Amino acid sequence: MATPPSPKQQAMLFRFQMASTALVQATPQQVWGVFRDAASWPGWSRVCTQVWGLSPDLWADGSRLSFRLRMGMARVPFSVQVTVSDPPHRVAWASTKFTITAVRTFTFEEEDGETLVTDGKAFSSTLLPIGIFYPRWLIRNMTEAWLRDLKAETERRVAHS
Numbered sequence: 001m002a003t004p005p006s007p008k009q010q011a012m013l014f015r016f017q018m019a020s021t022a023l024v025q026a027t028p029q030q031v032w033g034v035f036r037d038a039a040s041w042p043g044w045s046r047v048c049t050q051v052w053g054l055s056p057d058l059w060a061d062g063s064r065l066s067f068r069l070r071m072g073m074a075r076v077p078f079s080v081q082v083t084v085s086d087p088p089h090r091v092a093w094a095s096t097k098f099t100i101t102a103v104r105t106f107t108f109e110e111e112d113g114e115t116l117v118t119d120g121k122a123f124s125s126t127l128l129p130i131g132i133f134y135p136r137w138l139i140r141n142m143t144e145a146w147l148r149d150l151k152a153e154t155e156r157r158v159a160h161s
Helices: 007-014 028-035 038-044 136-159
Strands: 015-024 048-052 064-071 074-086 090-097 100-111 114-124
Touching (some): 028 100, 038 048, 038 064, 038 136, 074 100
Antiparallel strands (some): 048 064, 064 074
């Protein structure tokens, strides 16, 4: 007879958090300058393929944007609402898809003349095991690709300014 999962094991099925970082040779203002231009994301990001539905006052608390992300072989649409806005230091948004709520938080911290960018994610669901819809390895790969692309684009723009 199989042993039922412990409360801790069960909780892990329905929630998880992760964060990845990149050190960018630019100021937080310069990194924010690239990041805040959401309409340009598909031009430099391998993960984001389309952006639409941008609120007029994008990055204000409560503003909205939609984008399509490359998740493996699929291109999955997301519509998010900004929940924290403190440019050029921090921005967060939240969305719910398939009963899974995701909160994504970006921080831009100056560190010895460079900027440490952290892309943090927290997923939770009361109904679905998250790993089925959002495998951790896939989310980690997407996050790290996004950060590499943001770093490369920021450093490219800084070098040409």
